[in-house]
Amino acid sequence: MTPTNTARLPLFSRRDRIMIAVTVVAAVAAGALHFAHANPLAAFVVSAIALAALASLVGRSVEALGDRLGPKATGLLQTALGNLPELFVILFALKAGLFDVVKATLVGSILANVLLVLGAAFVVGGLKHGRQRFAADDSRTLGLMFTLAVFILAVPSLTAALHTPAATHERTVSLVVSVIMLALFGLSLPASLSRSAKQNHGSPIAANPDSAAAASKAAMHGEWPLAMAIGMLAATGVGAAFVSEWFVSALQPAMDAAGVNEVFAGLVIVAIAGNAVENVVGIQLAAKNQMDYAVQVILQSPVQIALTIAPIVVLSAGLLGQPGFDLVLSPLLLASMVMSALVAVLVTFDGESNWFEGAALIALYGAIATSFWWG
């Protein structure tokens, strides 16, 4: 793990080394606390730190792999693997029957990205550069796609809440909607592979190669050899799977000890642990006044959560022994998600930001989180 020099950048940047060190220490400590049946709050906090660090390293490995396989593959890889740690946490929580946590985490990840991280990017960028513009078509398309994905995702919840005759068919509606969403996503994969052309037929939910490159550059990464990128991805992936299980098993006792309800835990704590570190890059891009890339990097994650993670969870629920799981969100979760979708599309259509808008996004996040305090 000693850094090797390339012509320009060391193999492991300073950030890389810190992240690897934090990850190893936190993951080992999380495992020790888990098997020692230690204080659940300590086990939870340490595994949350390990998970956040692992999420960051998985993202780093995907980027490194993308550097090697070229821009055509980057989008596909990031689309498929970018939310891997969140997916692990959600699947272990599902297996443990924590349906409320699963649904709150799905929505919370969306809210954290659209309101908290985008808000922070607007504040940081706006304080440094004043009014910032992001006029790229890709940003607008991403905002629109997010809204469409959320509207599709909202159908089972709306049906359950508003359409009495279908009330006993929630699981079926959820399955059909999940198949529709994955079919939509599957259709986009061939296109994202041929995404290099300018006037492309590409998938707007896959990472734009330019923004991926900008994100990679903003993080000042050294280039990793292919074998190392694959090895690191495998190692962090496996690590994320283990830590996720420890994290989920500590979740309920820790929340009981702290007096925090499950929904709030999923919506705020789990969602931030899974998204915060990896999204530092989006805020860094805003600080460098590369707002189009910042907006794309930040909004891509919620689009993928809505369009791929949510249906995968529903379709794999049977395999995990939870055939009763569906996509029916509680009414306030649904309302919060729809508000965040409208905010995302309006903000990208506006095409400019200032610090005050960012503060308002964070304020909206705070207001929503407050109302979930009583779960």
Next chain:
Amino acid sequence: MTPTNTARLPLFSRRDRIMIAVTVVAAVAAGALHFAHANPLAAFVVSAIALAALASLVGRSVEALGDRLGPKATGLLQTALGNLPELFVILFALKAGLFDVVKATLVGSILANVLLVLGAAFVVGGLKHGRQRFAADDSRTLGLMFTLAVFILAVPSLTAALHTPAATHERTVSLVVSVIMLALFGLSLPASLSRSAKQNHGSPIAANPDSAAAASKAAMHGEWPLAMAIGMLAATGVGAAFVSEWFVSALQPAMDAAGVNEVFAGLVIVAIAGNAVENVVGIQLAAKNQMDYAVQVILQSPVQIALTIAPIVVLSAGLLGQPGFDLVLSPLLLASMVMSALVAVLVTFDGESNWFEGAALIALYGAIATSFWWG
């Protein structure tokens, strides 16, 4: 009915001749099945085909009349007569007391246009031309007007669902809202007659003469003499009235036989039968990369349904012996309509489309239709 040649185009294009043949055969068969009290499913399917063909021919006749009367009249004619067959079906269903079918058909026609037809236009155009743009002010104004019309139309439903003190006054609220909508529409008529000037005061819900001309050209129609246009409009109008009655009388037994509930029948089957064929032109314009005209042709119909058909149905309910009919939609119909309005305005404000957005629109339509399967 033998085609006569003009200098450029035959009086009846190949499409014209096919439509007329299909219409005559299907209408005669529908009448025979109706009076023979034959299998209701067969009667329903044949009358649906006849109705779709008639809808297409009514549209064709209105266009031909517009060609003769000049661009000033085209907008007014299309506004007044373009949804004639749908209006007949809805009025006969209202007379038969099928309130749920009427309301589902109103909303279904809106959804079919905004999600299914616009989605298909984006897919067809996007696969052929990549990213397509439509920046015209008229498109944006149409999207905004549609949202405003849907918001006005939503007031009686919102009142019934959310405002207990007015719960027993649903019919009165519906009547007042209907008068407001027709007054708004009436105000726009003088303006649409003087719509030729560029910087006009015109009505954005009437057809733009340019897009009407483009639609006419896309369909490669021959020009019809005035008498023939009027005669064909009268013949198809009368035919549509008869076939509508047969269609509605077959609807309930056919749906019972097929195990389909009334709301789904209205939302999906009736709405597609009434809108599909006439909207082929919108998709053809997208394939020819004339996206502004495509969007205008496709969105004009739902605006008119919301702003004129809906209030006309309410105000004529008393004449048809159904004084209890109101504009209160079931909550899921309301939510679906509001989502489609937001989609329409966001899509037109975005000003560009790709095949994936189109696929997402169709996916949203599929998800909504699924949830109404249990009626």
Next chain:
Amino acid sequence: MTPTNTARLPLFSRRDRIMIAVTVVAAVAAGALHFAHANPLAAFVVSAIALAALASLVGRSVEALGDRLGPKATGLLQTALGNLPELFVILFALKAGLFDVVKATLVGSILANVLLVLGAAFVVGGLKHGRQRFAADDSRTLGLMFTLAVFILAVPSLTAALHTPAATHERTVSLVVSVIMLALFGLSLPASLSRSAKQNHGSPIAANPDSAAAASKAAMHGEWPLAMAIGMLAATGVGAAFVSEWFVSALQPAMDAAGVNEVFAGLVIVAIAGNAVENVVGIQLAAKNQMDYAVQVILQSPVQIALTIAPIVVLSAGLLGQPGFDLVLSPLLLASMVMSALVAVLVTFDGESNWFEGAALIALYGAIATSFWWG
């Protein structure tokens, strides 16, 4: 009170003199009717006229003070004092325990500005100038900020209606949301003081100095000496406080006499009395084809109501002996406010208007007002 001449404009314009005369006469009459315990309907109408006139004069005094203190202070002053008379009415109604009136007035002021006054501006401007454009970033930012403010303001209502576990904590959620909103507003104050620079970090909810200047010019005011501006502001402020109390004390008996329910009275009558006259300037700017200024002048008031008046009312409820007051709106009030927020943001993002859009905004206002007739 005799007008003095400056080089260009008299100290008191013709409008000034009319307003002062109306104010004095109406305020004196309102006081007389109040203390004579006269017919409550007459007392209500006269105090409403006095209040509307006072609102206009307070706005005039704030403008005059802004002229003297320079553009940096104008925004801050208008933000802090522009809605003073509405605030008085709301606080007296709160003190009298008329919670429904308070909430209806808050929402009604928003609806009156966004739908009625903006609609009237579009109609007047559109009939005179045809299609009008307003492309300024400030207009779009204001529309977006309004939507964000309304979404934050909606959280307590959504929580009460949709989230059972928090149902007994409505007051706490309202307090937290109020503190969040005022913190957001407080953060913007330093920025609005340094708002002169073009590429500013400024607060988009404070008045743009340019639009304030245009508004002042549109009203063709003479410049007032500083002492006079302060004196007039103090006099009209004190007057507004007295008349507000008389107005509120006449409200309930007058509405009982007229058979109008409290919610409708707050939503329509009180809101129009508090907003109508001062917003004439917005309509005048539209008539002069200065649409950017018109939109900013008109939308600034609802942003401030949502972001400052609403939380101030909640936080001062305890001081007024009404510690049970919260921000939970009735569902239809909430739905109407959300619709108006979406309309505001879509209209500003569209960047152009025509008379028909204006008519549709007024029609939506009429439909909503109708549904509240049964309170």
